[in-house]
Amino acid sequence: MGSPSTDTGLPPIHHPCAMAFYEWLADRGPMQRLMTPLREEVAGLAKGVVLEVGAGSGRTFPYYSPEQVTRVEAVEPDAAMLRSAHERKASARVPISFVQARAEALPFADTTFDSAVATLVFCSVEGPQQAMHELLRVLKPGGRLLLVEHVRSHHPLVAWLQDRLVPFTTQLAGNCHWNRDTERQVRESGFLIRSVRFSRTGILPIIVLHAVRPAVGGEEHG
Numbered sequence: 001m002g003s004p005s006t007d008t009g010l011p012p013i014h015h016p017c018a019m020a021f022y023e024w025l026a027d028r029g030p031m032q033r034l035m036t037p038l039r040e041e042v043a044g045l046a047k048g049v050v051l052e053v054g055a056g057s058g059r060t061f062p063y064y065s066p067e068q069v070t071r072v073e074a075v076e077p078d079a080a081m082l083r084s085a086h087e088r089k090a091s092a093r094v095p096i097s098f099v100q101a102r103a104e105a106l107p108f109a110d111t112t113f114d115s116a117v118a119t120l121v122f123c124s125v126e127g128p129q130q131a132m133h134e135l136l137r138v139l140k141p142g143g144r145l146l147l148v149e150h151v152r153s154h155h156p157l158v159a160w161l162q163d164r165l166v167p168f169t170t171q172l173a174g175n176c177h178w179n180r181d182t183e184r185q186v187r188e189s190g191f192l193i194r195s196v197r198f199s200r201t202g203i204l205p206i207i208v209l210h211a212v213r214p215a216v217g218g219e220e221h222g
């Protein structure tokens with residue numbers, strides 16, 4: 001029998017120890033105090049038909065507003081995380097459906113979504129540039145990209161340290177790269193950046209980013 005695959009034919013992602021540790025950490029008070037307002041912020045900006053990539057165990061589900069969001073398509077490549085996300089569906093106030101897939105190969109037609117959300121995902125995606133192109137493809141012109149990501153530091157010494165640590169973090173933390181310049185990847189993929197804010201600095205700086213897919217002719221709207 002061949003190895004299992006996602007809905008897009010790519011092998012699924014399976015990092016049981018790293019994800020169990022992440023889930024433990026995400027339940028702790030300091031992480032909740034950091035992430036809850038950021039989840040509320042990006043989910044509060046999401047509108048219409050929403051794609052959440054790397055949805056994990058569905059920690060952002062409760063923050064989508066039924067006044068703004070029609071439904072959420074939750075994409076997650078790790079079967080164990082997907083099972084937890086199913087359990088957390090009860091906490092959502094909007095309809096949620098699930099697909100086991102990777103951000104690099106999204107099983108959706110062009111211009112399907114009004115908004116796309118990812119929280120703490122682009123550090124670990126194997127092909128971040130390909131994933132950005134996929135998000136650009138499936139978003140409608142004028143559609144919103146909303147990210148909360150830990151990224152490469154602007155401080156040269158900290159960035160140097162992040163580069164040194166990446167061989168360990170990728171091995172120990174489910175392919176997590178501490179040195180990804182996600183803002184640059186968003187811009188280079190063709191999105192228009194509306195705002196980027198550092199919500200935390202230090203060895204693991206976190207950005208909240210809002211970008212849009214340019215409308216036809218390069219204008220943005222919405």
Ligand SMILES: C[S@@+](CC[C@H](N)C(=O)[O-])C[C@H]1O[C@@H](n2cnc3c(N)ncnc32)[C@H](O)[C@@H]1O
Pocket residue numbers: 013022026053054055056057058059060075076077078081101102103104118119120121124125126127
């Ligand atoms: C640190 S967890 C964050 C989960 C969730 N977004 C949250 O905020 O709790 C990273 C998630 O990204 C997912 N992931 C890793 N590589 C991915 C890829 N290529 N495409 C989509 N998701 C991916 C992992 O399976 C995991 O669920």
